[in-house]
Amino acid sequence: MTALGAAAVGPHSxxxxxxxxxxxxxxxxxxxVLAALEMAGLLEALEGAGLRPPPRGEGGGEAGRLLEASLRYLVQRQLAFEDSGAFKLTESGRALTRDKGYLVWLAGGYGEPLRRLDAFLLGRKSYARDYPRDGRWVAEGAAMLGRRDVAPQAMTLLKGISFETALDLGCGNARFLIAVCQTFGCRGVGIDLSPEACQAASESVRAAGMEERIRIIQGDAFDPAVSSHLGRAQLVITFFLLHELSSRGGSALVDFLSSLCSALPPGAHLLAAEVLPPRSRSGRPERFTPEFSLVHALMGQTLSGETEWRQAFRQGGFLVRDVTRVTMPGGVLLLGQRAA
Ligand SMILES: C[S@@+](CC[C@H](N)C(=O)[O-])C[C@H]1O[C@@H](n2cnc3c(N)ncnc32)[C@H](O)[C@@H]1O
Structure with missing residues (x-):
């Protein structure tokens, strides 16, 4: 602990x-601060060998001074310490950054619309027209939090089924699709509405050397044109996508699931990840689900409970094979199958 760190718990605390x-x-x-360090590509050094701001007067300029101030702030908050000019995370800092995906998703993805909530509340600006979420950081944050809190259970479920082609609707940066294709040796197609997410996905596919096996397509997963990719897909993945249909009202979810089911080959599986709404009568404050619910309200979306998801899958023609809670607070995986 440096003198600065010790002062943070002194008489002014x-x-x-x-x-x-x-x-x-x-x-x-x-x-x-932590989300910004991750988005700037600097957090990895802070988590690992140490992050060294450029020495004063050696070309760091304003950015270098601000980096140093940000790192000193983390020291004051006892999340980092300074060791011979390099900043490293303390145990508390490490515990926080294990959940950095949630921080990036919230601050990077939804920071701008949340900051404009006042204008939305007064009806002066609209989410979709004026301050939408940031597609790249929603995708990056979702992939990071999913790697820890969704992917392990999803991979376990996938080991129990067989497939040679996977279609990921709302693939984000395609990190999960890449992991699936690498683990199970299958081919993949990823579709996402956001150009930023598709760009990140194409970069990830290239970096993984998987261009021969994975195609990324920018488009609307709910567009009927998607059906041209469904005939050969023995597995459809939709992680944190289907709730988007709640803003389209009424029967949109069941209609989509029905057309998906009838376009898939017999026996094909649908693996969906969703977040359940906060339990209004639990009496205990919950982690994450109230914030997840709030940002989706910004987008005119509502969250469904487990019973509603099971019912929608059945009404859409899928047999519900499995429903598994994941370590993401409120997170659930639903495995459906088109009858063989
Ligand atoms: C929360 S992110 C999840 C990304 C990825 N599935 C994951 O779990 O890491 C939701 C993704 O769905 C995409 N999306 C939303 N609506 C869509 C639509 N109608 N068609 C295709 N993609 C959509 C968003 O751009 C975003 O990348």
Whole structure:
């Protein structure tokens, strides 16, 4: 611990439990700083061998000074320490960055629309027209949090079925699709609406040397044109996509599942990941699901419970083979199958 770090718990420290507003304030600033370091490609060094800001007067300029101030801020918050000019994470810092995907998803993906909530509340601006989410950071954050909190259970489920072609609707940066194709030796197609997500996906596919086996297509997964890719797909993956249909009202979800099911070959599987809404009567504050629900309300979307998902799958023609809770708070995996 440096002298600076020790000072942070000195006489000026405020007992956070008696000032919950300041605790929120700190959480917001810490989220923004850690997400920004990740998005700038700097967090890895801080997590590993150490991040060294450029020495003063050696061309670092304003950016170098700000990096140093950000790192000193993390020291003051006891999330980092300085060791011979290199900054490294403390154990508390490491515990926080294990969930960095959630921080990037929120601050990088939804930071701008959340910051404009006042204008939306007054009806002066609209989410979709004026301040939409950032596609790249929604995709990167989702992939990061999914790697820890969704992919392990999803891979276990996939080991129990057979498929040679996988179609990932709303593939984001395609990290999960790549892992599936590498693990199971199958071919893949990823479709995503966001040009930024598709660009990140194409870069990931190239970096993994999988261009021969995986195609990335920019398009609307709910467009009937997608059916041209369904005839050969023995596995369709939709992670955090299907709830988007809630903004299209009424029977949109069941209609989509029905057309998906009838276009797939007999015996094909559908693996969906979703987040269940906060349990309104649990009496205990929940982690993550209230924030997930809030940002989806921004987009005019609502979340469904497990019973509603099971029912929608059945009404769409899928047999519900498995429903598994994942380590993501509120997260659930649903495995459906078109009858053989
Ligand atoms: C939360 S991200 C999840 C990304 C990825 N499935 C994962 O789990 O890492 C949701 C993705 O769905 C995409 N998406 C939303 N609506 C879509 C649509 N109608 N068609 C295709 N992609 C869509 C978004 O651009 C975003 O990349």
């Amino acid at each position: 405020v007992e956070s439990s008696s000032r919950p507003g300041l605790q929120s304030f700190e959480g917001y600033a810490i989220t923004c």
